[in-house]
Amino acid sequence: MKRPALTVLAAALFALGAGLQSTAYAQDRPTLRISSGAADNATLDPHRATSTADKGVASEMFDGLVRFPPGSADPKALEPDLAEKWESSPDSKVWTFHLRKGVQFHDGYGELKAADVVYSIERAADPKRSSFAANFAILDKVEAIDDYTVKFTLKYPDAAFLGRVSDYHGGNIVSKAAAEKLGDKFGQSPIGTGPFAFGEHVTQQYVKLVANDAYFRGKPKLAGITYRMIPSDSARELAFTSNEIDVMQGKREQRWVERSIKRGMKVDIFEPAEFRTLFINRSIKPLDNLKVRQAIAAAINVDEIVRYAGKDVAEKGCSVVPNGYLGQDCSAGAYAYDLDRAKALLTEAGFPNGIAIKSIVSNISAQQPIMEIIQAQLAKAGIKLEMEVVDHATYQAKSRKDQSALVFYGAARFPNADVYLSEFYDSAAAIGAPAAMSNFGHCAVGDADIRAARIEPDPQKQLALWKDAQAKIHDDVCSVPLFGLKQVWARGDGVNYGYDLKGALNLQPSITEAATLSAP
Numbered sequence: 001m002k003r004p005a006l007t008v009l010a011a012a013l014f015a016l017g018a019g020l021q022s023t024a025y026a027q028d029r030p031t032l033r034i035s036s037g038a039a040d041n042a043t044l045d046p047h048r049a050t051s052t053a054d055k056g057v058a059s060e061m062f063d064g065l066v067r068f069p070p071g072s073a074d075p076k077a078l079e080p081d082l083a084e085k086w087e088s089s090p091d092s093k094v095w096t097f098h099l100r101k102g103v104q105f106h107d108g109y110g111e112l113k114a115a116d117v118v119y120s121i122e123r124a125a126d127p128k129r130s131s132f133a134a135n136f137a138i139l140d141k142v143e144a145i146d147d148y149t150v151k152f153t154l155k156y157p158d159a160a161f162l163g164r165v166s167d168y169h170g171g172n173i174v175s176k177a178a179a180e181k182l183g184d185k186f187g188q189s190p191i192g193t194g195p196f197a198f199g200e201h202v203t204q205q206y207v208k209l210v211a212n213d214a215y216f217r218g219k220p221k222l223a224g225i226t227y228r229m230i231p232s233d234s235a236r237e238l239a240f241t242s243n244e245i246d247v248m249q250g251k252r253e254q255r256w257v258e259r260s261i262k263r264g265m266k267v268d269i270f271e272p273a274e275f276r277t278l279f280i281n282r283s284i285k286p287l288d289n290l291k292v293r294q295a296i297a298a299a300i301n302v303d304e305i306v307r308y309a310g311k312d313v314a315e316k317g318c319s320v321v322p323n324g325y326l327g328q329d330c331s332a333g334a335y336a337y338d339l340d341r342a343k344a345l346l347t348e349a350g351f352p353n354g355i356a357i358k359s360i361v362s363n364i365s366a367q368q369p370i371m372e373i374i375q376a377q378l379a380k381a382g383i384k385l386e387m388e389v390v391d392h393a394t395y396q397a398k399s400r401k402d403q404s405a406l407v408f409y410g411a412a413r414f415p416n417a418d419v420y421l422s423e424f425y426d427s428a429a430a431i432g433a434p435a436a437m438s439n440f441g442h443c444a445v446g447d448a449d450i451r452a453a454r455i456e457p458d459p460q461k462q463l464a465l466w467k468d469a470q471a472k473i474h475d476d477v478c479s480v481p482l483f484g485l486k487q488v489w490a491r492g493d494g495v496n497y498g499y500d501l502k503g504a505l506n507l508q509p510s511i512t513e514a515a516t517l518s519a520p
Contacts, residue, residue, distance in 0.1 A: 064167035118144050217512075254313055268487075371385075499512070
């Protein structure tokens with residue numbers, strides 16, 4: 001996926017005659033080297049980027065109408081980004097945004113206009129072009145009032161609408177001209193307005209981003225960012241300790257964190273936690289039997305799993321909605337670990353000699369060890385879990401073809417119950433459905449409550465509907481909630497992000513125009 005032309009930086013030097021002064025200045029601005037542990041990037045189209053690695057790289061190139069302040073994942077802290085101000089109608093059904101003037105797209109694609117915003121949001125709402133279309137089902141229409149004013153009309157009130165148009169998932173704004181020109185290849189040559197622009201992608205080796213010196217918040221202090229593909233944990237750590245990379249994703253394990261800190265590494269642990277859930281796929285027999293699903297839940301000792309992950313990085317879940325999300329309700333309680341009950345339930349279900357089921361498992365360090373613990377726990381109850389361990393991309397693909405009876409999945413979403421319930425527990429999002437998202441369990445019992453809550457204007461009634469949905473999903477054992485796993489990254493002594501890192505919704509430290517890198 002190399003660019004057919006020179007990179008932005010190379011082109012700039014060429015245009016200036018590659019003089020000594022330009023070369024010296026480029027050398028004065030260092031390039032930050034990062035490894036997220038990804039084997040490669042599948043797409044850098046922000047409306048298609050669903051993996052942690054893809055979202056992280058794309059986030060440096062795109063902006064939303066509003067943004068999470070660097071270092072924050074708090075939706076209450078949203079601030080102006082491409083829009084400098086906005087207002088909503090009293091009933092929160094009409095939202096009007098006023099764009100900054102003079103914001104430029106990368107690679108000479110011109111000034112950002114309202115038409116680009118309309119195109120971007122309509123694109124984000126199109127299931128054929130976006131992985132986040134469900135987030136925009138609320139839209140009735142989006143209009144360009146003039147070149148710098150955009151009006152959204154919603155089907156029903158949404159006091160939290162700003163989150164949908166933030167610099168996260170489908171809220172990222174793309175160049176209409178570039179997206180129409182490039183079509184399906186837009187993910188290979190993305191055009192945004194962010195502090196860094198796409199430079200080059202060499203498959204399974206690296207992605208290079210270059211500084212966008214025309215960025216509306218100011219010229220970046222870095223020359224660019226190079227994302228190295230180092231999927232091996234040990235190889236990535238070796239590259240970090242030998243100063244071949246400056247920032248890396250660490251292992252989200254207590255032992256690794258403690259060992260690394262003792263070795264003098266700067267380790268950042270931050271929100272949001274990716275909520276780990278074990279989805280029970282009822283489309284595969286005998287998991288269509290409620291007693292079998294109940295037996296699986298009773299055989300899993302979540303406390304043991306959390307102890308393994310560690311107190312600094314893991315927090316036990318109490319509901320199918322992640323900890324801290326608006327609308328989470330824990331009144332149904334977690335499933336009690338009871339080995340005798342698990343065996344009795346299997347016998348009642350007609351399987352006194354136990355069962356055997358298959359799970360597709362990713363070989364990444366955040367998943368395989370946990371699934372090995374679960375495999376051992378289930379075995380004590382007579383449930384033989386046959387694990388097919390594959391690379392992460394293959395795990396994603398096979399899980400989305402209903403080839404796995406138990407799907408271990410970790411996700412962080414906009415912290416609102418509707419977003420999580422809609423993606424993972426509404427039957428419209430079930431694997432194989434026209435609007436398929438991530439309902440691996442083929443759960444449907446909460447549909448009525450989830451959909452009613454989505455359009456309920458009364459906040460208290462909305463909370464009550466979410467509570468009912470969670471209770472029904474719990475009783476039907478669509479999944480076993482496990483724990484939230486926080487983000488763990490390490491950075492070199494010379495890395496200064498330019499902000500206090502407490503959270504990052506795109507699951508990696510945000511690299512902004514303020515980031516600096518000094519010699520080690």
